[in-house]
Amino acid sequence: MVVGRFLVTKHFLPLIKNDGTGKLIYITSKSVSISAPDHHGEVTGYGMAKAAANQQLKSLALDFQRDNVPITTLAFEPGFIKTKLTGWLGRVDIEEACTGMVDIIEKLSPDMSGLFMNWNGKTIPWSGGRQMSSDSNRRVVLESSSSTRE
Template identity: 75%
Template sequence: MAKAAANQQVKTLALDFQRANIPASTLAFEPGFIKTKLTGWRGRVDIEESCKGMVDIIEKLTPEKSGSSVDWSGETIPW
């Protein structure tokens, strides 16, 4: 339920910003299954790779993509 609420808030903020002509964008990220001590180093993605992917997405974010949910590689996550 918390994840659904967070996703809806991202979408709602994007629509509110658009209606108010506020030049801001929102995005929900799923960083991936990261190789960390917490995951016993069994993750599929290095933290550096995930972070770089998310930064690249943020740098290319357009108003049309605002309010969406994506993973660290830019794939859209439907919900």
């Protein structure tokens, strides 16, 4: 899961850069968030793969900003979806989650690059309650608000 996503991104980036602008979106999972109150590590391998994807997007966001590349990155957590696979125990309808994500993608701006969000636009902390942001090519650590957790 980690290598495949990396290679697809590696080979598509030149095409996106040639276009002059773009959005790089990954679907990941809240299981990467070690700061989530309900994180118990029961899906460690899955969480590690998704955390690698989030880290790749965060690193790309900082690189793009530093190099003035107009590509916006975003990691999405679609929620616990009601599907046959989840035994219909999910809390979110697939249509609701998809509509929410499409709305956010359409409104996505470069200042949102590198964020990890859920399907309804709430930022999810995933790095021990802290998030990295780039400010004029300097890395600044920002405390995440407890109100951003869902």
